[in-house]
Amino acid sequence: MNFQQLRAAREAVRQRFNLTSVAEVLHTSQPGVSRQVRELEDELGVDLFVRVGKRLTGLTEPGKTALPIIERLLAEADNLRRAGADFARAGVGTLTVAATHSQARYALPPVVRDFLAANPQVTLHLNQGSPRQIARWLIDGEADIGVATEALADFDELVALPCYRWSHVVVVPVGHALADEDRRGQRLTLERLSQFPIVTYEPGYTGRRHIDEAFEREQLQREIVLAAMDADVVKTYVELGLGVGIIASIAYDPARDQALHAIDVRHLFEVNTTRLAVRRGSYLRDYAYDFIQTFASPLSRALVDRALATPHGQALELSPEPPPSSSWRAAAADAVAGG
Numbered sequence: 001m002n003f004q005q006l007r008a009a010r011e012a013v014r015q016r017f018n019l020t021s022v023a024e025v026l027h028t029s030q031p032g033v034s035r036q037v038r039e040l041e042d043e044l045g046v047d048l049f050v051r052v053g054k055r056l057t058g059l060t061e062p063g064k065t066a067l068p069i070i071e072r073l074l075a076e077a078d079n080l081r082r083a084g085a086d087f088a089r090a091g092v093g094t095l096t097v098a099a100t101h102s103q104a105r106y107a108l109p110p111v112v113r114d115f116l117a118a119n120p121q122v123t124l125h126l127n128q129g130s131p132r133q134i135a136r137w138l139i140d141g142e143a144d145i146g147v148a149t150e151a152l153a154d155f156d157e158l159v160a161l162p163c164y165r166w167s168h169v170v171v172v173p174v175g176h177a178l179a180d181e182d183r184r185g186q187r188l189t190l191e192r193l194s195q196f197p198i199v200t201y202e203p204g205y206t207g208r209r210h211i212d213e214a215f216e217r218e219q220l221q222r223e224i225v226l227a228a229m230d231a232d233v234v235k236t237y238v239e240l241g242l243g244v245g246i247i248a249s250i251a252y253d254p255a256r257d258q259a260l261h262a263i264d265v266r267h268l269f270e271v272n273t274t275r276l277a278v279r280r281g282s283y284l285r286d287y288a289y290d291f292i293q294t295f296a297s298p299l300s301r302a303l304v305d306r307a308l309a310t311p312h313g314q315a316l317e318l319s320p321e322p323p324p325s326s327s328w329r330a331a332a333a334d335a336v337a338g339g
Helices: 003-014 019-026 030-044 061-088 101-107 109-118 131-139 177-183 208-217 231-239 286-295 301-309 327-337
Strands: 049-052 055-059 093-099 122-128 145-148 158-166 168-173 198-201 224-228 244-248 260-264 272-279
Touching: 003 019, 003 030, 003 061, 019 030, 055 061, 093 101, 093 131, 093 286, 101 109, 101 122, 101 145, 101 231, 109 122, 109 286, 131 145, 131 158, 131 272, 145 286, 158 301, 168 177, 168 231, 177 260, 198 208, 198 231, 224 231, 231 244, 231 260, 272 286, 286 301
Parallel strands: 093 122, 093 145, 198 224, 198 244
Antiparallel strands: 049 055, 145 272, 158 272, 168 244, 168 260
C-alpha cells in the first residue's frame, strides 16, 4: 500500500468517479489511476468501488468504511510534512487563507499587513469564495484557514471559532426619505423598510439568513430587486437609486461612502458572528497561529489547540470580540455586545 494508491482512491470519490478528471488532478494517466485503485483493492482483499464495465459508479460498503480512513491517513501525512517543515525551515513557508469578499475586503487588510510585517518569509495566498466553497477548500486541504460568517460551523470536519460579532446597517442616498426620518430620530421599522425595493446579499452570504428570518417572523413581504455577493456592488446600485441597501456594518465607511447615509438597524436583524475555521485534526505551522491571533486576539495558540483537541459535539465556550474596523463600526459592535 502506498500514498499514490490512497490518493487515487480519494480523488476518484472527489471527482465523482470520473477517472479522466482524477488523472488530470494527479498529473498521471487514466490507466495509471485504474491500476493504482485496483492494486489497492487487491492488497485490501475487497472491492472499494462499484463498477459497470470499466467505469467506476460508486462506493461499495467496504469502500464507504475505508474512505474516511484513507482521508485521515493522507491528512496525517500532510501534517507530518508540515511538522518537518516547521523544524527544517522555521518561519518560512506558505499560508493559504480563504475568505468571503466582505472579510477579504473589510476585515482582513490590517490583519494581512500586520501578519506579513511580522512574518516576512511567509507567502500568503488569499482566496475568495462562498462560505460553502471555503469549507470545502479547508476539508480538501486546499486552504489552511477559513474566515466567513455563514456555514463554517455546519461542517463536522471543521473546528469553527467565533471571532467577532457584527450587525447590519441600512444604507440609502443622503437625500432619501429614510435618511431624513433617521436624522429626525424616527426609528426604522421592518414594516417601513418593506415599503421600499431592497438591494442586499445573495442567500448564504454575510448574514442574509437573518435578514430573511426577520421579515418572515413579521410575515412581511419584501421586494429584493438585486442580490450580490459583494457589499461594494450593493452600495453602487443604492447610489444609483435602485433601492434601499442592507449590508454588513463593517462594509460602511463614512469617509469613503459620503454619498450614502447609514441607519442603525441592530433592533431589526439578529446579530451575526464571524468565525475562523481550520480542518479538524490538521497540523498548523507556527505562523498559522500567528495569523489566527492577529485576526482575533483572544484566539491564543493554547486556546486553538484546546479547540482542536475538543471532541466533535462538545462546545468550547468562547466570547467573540468587536470587529477589527473603524471607530464608527466598532462603536456599533460595542453596543451590540453590551446588549
